[in-house]
Amino acid sequence: NAGVTQTPKFQVLKTGQSMTLQCAQDMNHEYMSWYRQDPGMGLRLIHYSVGAGITDQGEVPNGYNVSRSTTEDFPLRLLSAAPSQTSVYFCASSGTGAINEQFFGPGTRLTVL
Amino acid sequence: GQQVMQIPQYQHVQEGEDFTTYCNSSTTLSNIQWYKQRPGGHPVFLIQLVKSGEVKKQKRLTFQFGEAKKNSSLHITATQTTDVGTYFCATVTGGGNKLTFGTGTQLKVEL
Numbered sequence: 036n037a038g039v040t041q042t043p044k045f046q047v048l049k050t051g052q053s054m055t056l057q058c059a060q061d062m063n064h065e066y067m068s069w070y071r072q073d074p075g076m077g078l079r080l081i082h083y084s085v086g087a088g089i090t091d092q093g094e095v096p097n098g099y100n101v102s103r104s105t106t107e108d109f110p111l112r113l114l115s116a117a118p119s120q121t122s123v124y125f126c127a128s129s130g131t132g133a134i135n136e137q138f139f140g141p142g143t144r145l146t147v148l
Numbered sequence: 149g150q151q152v153m154q155i156p157q158y159q160h161v162q163e164g165e166d167f168t169t170y171c172n173s174s175t176t177l178s179n180i181q182w183y184k185q186r187p188g189g190h191p192v193f194l195i196q197l198v199k200s201g202e203v204k205k206q207k208r209l210t211f212q213f214g215e216a217k218k219n220s221s222l223h224i225t226a227t228q229t230t231d232v233g234t235y236f237c238a239t240v241t242g243g244g245n246k247l248t249f250g251t252g253t254q255l256k257v258e259l
Contacts, residue, residue: 066245075157077236077251078191093246125190135181135245139190 036061041126041140048116048147056111056143058126066129067109068137071095071122078125084109116147152177152239154250162258167224169253171237179240180213180220181247186233194222227257 042057060067068083070093080093084103098120100112109128113120123144127137153172161167171180179198183191195204197213197220204211210223224231237250 068246070249075251077154078238078249080246080248083246094248127191129245131245134196135179135240135247136193136196137181137183137191137245137247139192142190 038062039126039128039138039140041124041143043143044141046143046145048113048145050117050147052116054113054116056113056124056126056145058109058111058140059107060109060126060128060138061107062128062130062138063106064128064130064138065106066131067103068093068127069099069101069109069111070125070127071120072125072142073122081111081124113145118147121145121147152237152248152250154237154253156253157251158254158256160256160258161227163229164226167227167231167255169222169235169237169255171220171222171250173218173239176217177220177239178217181238181240182211182220182222183236183238183249184233185236185252189233191236224255227255229257229259231255232257 039060065086069081070078072078079095082101084090087106090101123142125142126140129137181196182194185191201215202213208225212221234252234254236252238247241248
């Protein structure tokens with residue numbers, strides 16, 4: 036099992052550009068989520084999904100879109116990149132057992148100039 | 149939304165010293181999870197606590213959940229350089245395994 040994979044690992048954008056951060060998991064997990072990590076602020080939830088076709092907003096959703104057409108994939112789209120979106124982005128997935136352990140991908144380090 | 153405060157923000161210790169990080173909430177938590185993130189890495193799940201007053205151990209790590217389920221702690225005995233990283237607490241809020249993270253404690257261990 037590859038677990039949770041994310042691409043790309045690094046990305047530099049100019050203000051106003053759009054892009055999609057890819058996330059895939061091969062553990063048949065229903066729950067997937069996107070976090071951003073900024074220094075001193077921990078991990079903040081952007082969007083999450085409880086299953087294919089179902090998404091919802093987290094704590095900091097503005098400027099981001101998501102979709103969940105399959106159980107495996109959960110892409111995050113930046114519509115018009117801004118310098119405030121410079122961050123490290125982590126995708127995570129978890130199953131529905133008694134222990135809600137979240138498995139994180141390796142992250143995407145995004146810089147917006 | 150539910151907030152989880154974590155202290156201290158940073159901790160420098162000499163190798164062999166003990167280390168403790170605390171997680172506090174103003175409201176009762178359904179559970180608490182702890183994650184470790186190595187420098188440049190991603191968060192990795194350590195443990196989940198659910199019961200009031202629960203104590204769990206993993207080798208040199210001891211995890212506690214308060215009696216009122218409003219606080220938790222992670223204690224490392226005799227730190228080693230492999231313990232370096234940031235430790236996060238997190239709690240499940242709402243449905244679907246939605247997690248709220250604390251701000252983390254960054255641990256540095258000096259020889």
